[in-house]
Amino acid sequence: MDLKDLYRDVILDHNKRPRNFGRLDPCDTAADGNNPLCGDQLTVTLRLDGDRIEDIRFEGRGCAISTASASLMTEAVKGMDEAAIQALYARVHEALTAAADAPPPEGLGKLAALAGVREFPARVKCASLSWHTLNAALAHRAQNAAGEVRGGGLDPTPIAAVSTE
Amino acid sequence: MTPTASAPAYDVAKVRSQFPVLATTVRGKRLAFLDTAASAQRPLTVIEAVDHYERTSHANVHRGVYQLSQKATDAFEGAREILRRFIGAASSRELIFTRGTTESINLVAQSWGRRLGPGDEILITWMEHHANIVPWQMLCERTGATLKVAPIDRRGELDLEAFRALLTPRTRIASFIQISNALGTVLPVREMIAAAKAVGALTLVDGAQAISHQRIDVQSLGCDFYVFSGHKLYGPTGIGVLWGREALLREMPPWQGGGDMIRTVSFSGSTWNDLPWKFEAGTPHISGAIGLGAAVDWLETIGIDAVQAHEQSLLTQATAALREIPGLRLIGEAADKGPVISFVMDGVHPHDLGTILDAEGVAVRAGHHCAMPVMAFFDVPATARASFGCYSDEADIAQLVAALRHAHEVFN
Numbered sequence: 001m002d003l004k005d006l007y008r009d010v011i012l013d014h015n016k017r018p019r020n021f022g023r024l025d026p027c028d029t030a031a032d033g034n035n036p037l038c039g040d041q042l043t044v045t046l047r048l049d050g051d052r053i054e055d056i057r058f059e060g061r062g063c064a065i066s067t068a069s070a071s072l073m074t075e076a077v078k079g080m081d082e083a084a085i086q087a088l089y090a091r092v093h094e095a096l097t098a099a100a101d102a103p104p105p106e107g108l109g110k111l112a113a114l115a116g117v118r119e120f121p122a123r124v125k126c127a128s129l130s131w132h133t134l135n136a137a138l139a140h141r142a143q144n145a146a147g148e149v150r151g152g153g154l155d156p157t158p159i160a161a162v163s164t165e
Numbered sequence: 166m167t168p169t170a171s172a173p174a175y176d177v178a179k180v181r182s183q184f185p186v187l188a189t190t191v192r193g194k195r196l197a198f199l200d201t202a203a204s205a206q207r208p209l210t211v212i213e214a215v216d217h218y219e220r221t222s223h224a225n226v227h228r229g230v231y232q233l234s235q236k237a238t239d240a241f242e243g244a245r246e247i248l249r250r251f252i253g254a255a256s257s258r259e260l261i262f263t264r265g266t267t268e269s270i271n272l273v274a275q276s277w278g279r280r281l282g283p284g285d286e287i288l289i290t291w292m293e294h295h296a297n298i299v300p301w302q303m304l305c306e307r308t309g310a311t312l313k314v315a316p317i318d319r320r321g322e323l324d325l326e327a328f329r330a331l332l333t334p335r336t337r338i339a340s341f342i343q344i345s346n347a348l349g350t351v352l353p354v355r356e357m358i359a360a361a362k363a364v365g366a367l368t369l370v371d372g373a374q375a376i377s378h379q380r381i382d383v384q385s386l387g388c389d390f391y392v393f394s395g396h397k398l399y400g401p402t403g404i405g406v407l408w409g410r411e412a413l414l415r416e417m418p419p420w421q422g423g424g425d426m427i428r429t430v431s432f433s434g435s436t437w438n439d440l441p442w443k444f445e446a447g448t449p450h451i452s453g454a455i456g457l458g459a460a461v462d463w464l465e466t467i468g469i470d471a472v473q474a475h476e477q478s479l480l481t482q483a484t485a486a487l488r489e490i491p492g493l494r495l496i497g498e499a500a501d502k503g504p505v506i507s508f509v510m511d512g513v514h515p516h517d518l519g520t521i522l523d524a525e526g527v528a529v530r531a532g533h534h535c536a537m538p539v540m541a542f543f544d545v546p547a548t549a550r551a552s553f554g555c556y557s558d559e560a561d562i563a564q565l566v567a568a569l570r571h572a573h574e575v576f577n
Contacts (some may be wrong), residue, residue, distance in 0.1 A: 003524050007575055008515075016512075037534055037544035040516075059545055063514035064576070120520055 003088075006120055007064065012073075015064035018141060020074035022057045029141035033133030040066040044133045048141065051082040056134075063126050070130035072111050076119040081140060089131050093108055096124050175475045179557045180467060184556050194526030197564040202374060202505050202552030203344055205399045207460070207576070214459035215401065215452045225448055228427055241451050241458070243360075244458030251461045252391065253295070253382035254408055258440040261414075262454055267296040267407035268375040269392035270340070272407055272444060273302035273369055276420045280295030280377035284310030288331055288339040288366070291317045291542060294346055294535050295535040296356070298370045301340065311338070317542065321348040323495035329360045336366040347536035348497030349480075349505030351375075357388050359426055367413070371395055377464070377554065378503050379473050383408050396454060399555075400460035407444070414440050421446040437514040464555070472555045476504040479553045483562045490569050492577070496548050504553035513576045515547040521575060522549070525562075525568035 027045040034041040042060030046053055058070045076147055088111075094117045095105035105112050115138050117123045167231075173260060182185050184206045189196055191308045198206060207265040224234040226241045242257075249257045263269045269384055279381055281287075286300045305312045313336075315328035332339065339361040344351050354370055361368045372381060376393040390413075395404040419426055419437055423446035428436040437443045464472070484507055492511035510518055519531030530550045533540045549564055 003521060003575060006520065012576065039540070041546070061514075063408065063516040063518070067514075107284070123520060126516065 003076070006116040006123070008113045008116060011064060011068040014071040016078035018067055018071040020057050020071065021059055023059055024055055024057050027138045031133045031137035031140060033129050033136065035062070035066070035129050036124070039087055040068055040126060040129055041132060042066070042125070042133060044130065046137055046141075051109055053080055053085070055142050058130060061128070064115070065126040066129050069114055069127045072114065073130045073134065074135050075133065076109070076111055085138070089135070092131065093128065096127050109139075171539070175471050177475065177556065181556045183210070183557065185212070187207060187556060191526040192524060193559070195564065197424075197561040199526045199551040199553065199565060200528050200530050201554035201557070202397070202547055202550065204396045204402065205377060205554050206556065207401070208399055208463050210211050210463045211400060211460045215456040218452050223451070226451055227442070230452055231388070237451055239448065240455050245455040247458040247461050248406055251465070252408060255384060255385050256411060259408055259411050259414065261407040261441045261444045262408070262436055262449055263405045263407050264403055264450070265394035265396070266392050268372065269407035270296055270369065271300045272420045273312065273390055273409070274304045276417045276444075277413070278304040278308065279418060281308040281310040281417055284335055285310040285337045286313055286333060286335045287311070288313045288315060288336050289340050290315045290328065290329070290352070292321070292323070292348060292350060292536065292539050293342055294371065294373070295537070297340055297342060298538070302567045310531055313569055315503070320343065320499055321350045322499045323350070325353055328357060332360055332364045332366060334364055334381070336361065336364055336476060338367045339494060340369040340371070340414060342371040343504070344378065344503035344540070345497070345536070346374050347534040347539045348499065348507055348552070349502040350497060350499040352504055354386065354388070362387070372485060374505070377472075378476060380469050389413060392502040395457040395460070398457065398460055399464060400457035401453040404450045404457050404507065407530040411440065414444070419443050423447045443543045446528040462482050467555060475555065476553045476557070477559055478560065479559070480504045480506070482559065483551065486566045487560060487569070490566065491573055493569065496543050498543065504557075506552070510573065513572055515549040517576070518549045518569075518572055520571040522565070522568045525564065525571065527565050527568045
């Protein structure tokens with residue numbers, strides 16, 4: 001086991017200089033995510049064009065794995081529609097939780113750097129927190145949209161919350 | 166400590182040889198177990214005592230007339246007597262077996278706490294473990310009593326004057342930790358107990374972190390309740406102790422109802438067993454109690470004073486060594502500390518530290534240590550924490566220091 005499998009240069013770089021860091025104001029939907037076990041917490045804000053992500057930011061504080069994962073995620077999903085996001089997340093999740101001796105994931109680009117967590121089961125939650133939070137934000141948006149259709153109007157609560165535990 | 170004829174040098178290698186787990190490796194590296202504050206390892210004598218009981222003496226206690234049940238009862242009650250002697254309690258009627266510190270505090274909050282009402286006050290400190298916060302919050306919610314919190318300072322010491330000022334004639338109980346699990350601070354419990362008594366309040370001392378590091382005599386302390394867990398005292402998990410003054414325990418209503426805690430049961434009403442069994446409903450953790458008794462017997466052969474001197478020496482060495490590591494900041498720098506060092510490293514989240522240290526065979530706790538208000542006070546999401554026990558040695562510290570230097574390199 002080599003620590004460099006987990007703390008690859010891409011991860012250390014995105015931890016030190018997270019991309020798309022901050023908050024979109026106004027935004028179309030948002031969610032808070034937290035991992036009570038280690039105190040990681042982040043907020044994802046989104047601007048949507050239909051179901052396509054026009055812009056995305058995150059802020060918060062957490063370990064290198066959760067910060068880098070959130071940063072890499074925001075780069076990867078910008079411009080994607082929800083179906084593409086779900087397909088990508090399914091592949092990322094598979095990469096994070098594959099057996100330690102499974103072949104490295106293909107076609108994930110920079111996101112493949114996160115695959116090192118498969119050797120550290122305690123850290124998988126750190127890497128998946130941002131994705132859960134993004135999903136919560138999208139689900140929140142969908143609920144609000146459903147509310148609109150039923151004539152109930154927007155949910156006054158701006159922030160959905162998700163916890164990894 | 167200077168070795169003398171009457172006090173031979175502490176033989177840490179011999180102590181370590183009693184702990185099978187310390188001979189194991191982690192990811193091919195020597196195990197440096199520095200998480201004793203979360204749970205201590207078990208010596209062979211404890212493992213063997215539990216094993217012997219399971220093989221030769223198990224039956225339910227306080228029930229059968231047959232010999233095996235009597236054997237189990239004798240061993241179980243024998244363990245209670247060992248614990249009684251260990252903490253200097255006046256009577257074994259005052260020593261109630263629980264699942265651990267958390268259950269002990271909940272028992273007091275739910276049984277004794279029934280007498281509280283609106284206007285009554287409960288005083289705790291800012292550095293309590295969640296187990297000494299949440300049961301009181303729940304009690305306040307139920308009864309309308311008020312929870313007050315005594316502040317701490319930047320070094321992680323209690324503001325004793327503020328604690329005194331928060332005590333009022335309405336304070337019914339002051340409940341506080343003896344050694345902070347998150348910061349290592351040793352609280353001035355004697356002064357706190359005296360101050361609480363002066364306003365007529367009861368006191369509960371959470372000894373979870375203190376019990377294995379210094380001699381405890383509940384009568385000389387003068388508190389009303391003292392609680393601790395077996396697994397932090399080299400015993401099994403799932404067993405702990407509530408000590409309380411007999412007169413108080415006598416007045417308190419039973420907590421859980423069931424077998425063993427009753428004298429008679431009929432549909433028109435039931436009557437309660439004597440102390441301590443009134444508070445021990447259901448079949449207890451028999452092997453756990455026996456294992457805990459064996460742990461105390463074993464610890465006494467080494468001598469808890471000798472253990473304390475050894476751990477304090479390690480604490481001093483490790484504190485000095487950690488101060489030399491670039492970017493490392495200690496959280497909790499009280500003048501009087503137990504063998505616990507909490508720290509953070511610039512630019513490295515405690516969880517990343519924990520993983521890097523694990524790769525070097527070093528086991529430390531990384532997280533909020535069930536003390537979120539302490540983390541908030543120091544404005545950190547979490548800390549890494551190294552803690553020592555009777556088996557910790559200088560090689561553990563050297564391994565920790567090397568791993569921390571490596572962590573600093575990886576991230577800078």
